[in-house]
Amino acid sequence: MTKVKVASVWLEGCSGCHMSFLDIDEAIIELADVVEFTRTPITDIKEFPQVDIGIVEGSVGNTEEEEVLKELRAHSKILMAWGDCACFGGVCAMRSSFNKEEVLKRGYVETESTCKSKIPCSPGVPALLDQVKPVNHVVKVDCYVPGCPPEAGAILYALKELLAGRIPVLPSDMMRFD
């Protein structure tokens, strides 16, 4: 039996969704029998192969994240969003109400612990977008598992539904935004 190929990325977020995924405990062994994890932050593989399921944690706040997301979308049959940041913008989007120059200045120059500093401007540093976007505002998303982080049970439920060939929609009692 060929295994279902999965890739995942974390964009602007805290990695909490991936940690919550690891909280599925022994179910991960079962999952490993039918799923092949390709590029994920856990496997540290850099290239995107063509996958069945692409998973994205985090919102889109800079040009690099936008590029990675678009690449993942292009390589995935189904794209699943994990967590409040990916689904709604989440905590990362708190900066969206402010001007990005203000945000950079506050973060790099005005921080109480900073004495002499400037805003990073090397060409290697990806530029901030004006506003943080949930992933469905950048690419098409097929299914969502909200939560901050999503509960392990909800993540497992969504994966199992996908493996069974259905597009998951979390039942009301599994929905969480916190």
Added chain:
Amino acid sequence: MKEIMLTINGKQVKGKEGDTVLEVCEANNIYVPTLCHLKGLTDVGACRMCVVEIERERRPVPACTYPARDGLVVQTHNEKLDKYRRLILELMFTERNHLCAQCVASGDCELQSLAYKYQMDNARYPYSWPALPLDSANDYLVIDHNRCILCGRCIRTCDEIVGVHTLDFGHRGWKDMVVADLNQPLGASSCISCGACFQVCPTGAIFSKNSAYKGKPEECRKVNSICPICGVGCEIEALVKDNRLVRIDSPDLSDKRGILCHKGRFAPLYNKNERVKTALVRNGRGKLEPRPLPEAIDIVAKKLAELKAKYGNNSIAGIASSQASNDSLKAFKELIAGTIGSNLIDTLDGDAYRTIIKGINGTGAKGGLEIETSLEEILNADCIIVVGANPLESHPVAGSYIARAARRSKVTLIAIDPSQNTFPYHATLWLKPQEGNEQLAVDVLSKTIIQKGTKKDSARTKEVATSLKDINVKQNSKQAGIGSDDLLEAAEMLSKAKHSIIVYGEDILRHNNPALITSLLKLATITGSQDKEKPQIISLKPKGNSRGAWNLGIANSSQSIIKNLTSNNVKALYLLLSDDYVDASELPNLSKGLEFIVIQSSYLASATSKADIVLPSPIWAEVGEKYTTLDGLTESTSRLIKPSDGIKADAEILREISQQMKK
């Protein structure tokens, strides 16, 4: 009410004429999601969550504002309506900055619950991410506009339930916002901090500083009790977690007596006064030092017995704060008047009692405070006269009953008040006599009414008329500083009213002028209600349990004891303050000529520093005891939290002292 029949979701259901479609659904247990709707408030159809399909209507309509009719065919749930509801939720989530993960209300939010229910796992609309302010200028409340969905519940509650109407919508369209007064910070506005807006807010837009992040309702124990702070006797529902008060709400805001004020809702949670945790005894170096409670009780009993033997029973005076419970006060009276046998027993607010009683006796009426009417009557009145009081400050819930009634066009409010307090601004008519001429103003008003001819044509009205025969309306109104037009208008309002009531308060009682109370009672005799025997008058008493203390006869002394300690040759003073925070300035001449001062108090106030022995008191939330409301109903409170070790009920300590003295 005529019965009507509707078809809802294919089923025949009964309704009443005048009901909305939502009311019919609720009466028939048919669930319709709502956000801006709240029992007790006028429905406005702001949120559109309750949209339903009605046959022959071109588009879905909000059930909360659609009048039910006979034969109406209604559909409350189908795929299309659920799609619309989810769409509305997505619009709400993208309109402002709803970030559940860092919101105080997460887990207790109606917006969030509906999003879960309608499986809103993403929002398709462009996010506005508006930059919105957060108003934390109020002592207790924060308005975070980021989380507001503009449902208007707070605004309608502030207007229709609380009667203050501080909150309203400001700006227009896209910039629409809840504002206080003319867009003032809440802390600088006419807000009375009653917290009703916080209780009704469906999201985390209005929250209480000391309740935030302390625990979600499902993690808390719920305890129902009565608030004994001002004597109105409001029902409260407290949420308690780990022996800590998380929040206090009204069990039913839609009930006509369901309002709470900042004292009941917030004071217990924001209490920063330093507590007396154990007995304190003045040592050889003159400093108060902590001692075990039994040891302190022993010293008190011995010392009191010694002074009693040396100087006689009346060398010991007992003064209590009327904030103490009936249970504490009974034990206090037993110790002072019983065991010690002293006549010198009084309450700190004894002068107010003496003024009221002398005033009542001045009319020849029998029954003392029993002649007063009940607070309930304020709710039935169509004309309310407030004399020398700011009930929104002293008894805010009673103030709300009055201000709320005055907002309704059929109820008139007459304020008789010479001072600068803000309550008369709520009045339909403000009679502003010169300071000190209040009594004359009241008499002139009575005389005007009698000259106009009162409906209450009884023997007592004649008595009043005789007693006012020397009043000359023209001359005396000028003397009192009241315009004749105003007088006539007031008389007109009162004669039109079917049920008027007089409410007077501390500004009047402060004058210690019984004749003024007598005049008010005369006015009550010729006005009031035709079908009520009792004069419709009620006094707003100084402390939460004033009526209880006075009913127990603790203030029966003919003069103030606290003001006459020296002239009575008092050698020892027992002060029961309980959870009343008393400043030393309220207790003049405390140390003059006194050999021994015992203060039983919950708090370390400047007063307690004058004591030789300080005994700890619990606060009301730590004991379940009896209190009497200002209109004479005796109610039991429940214990909300446990006191810390070593704190006993006042009555227990007082009884122990009594027992030891009897040994």
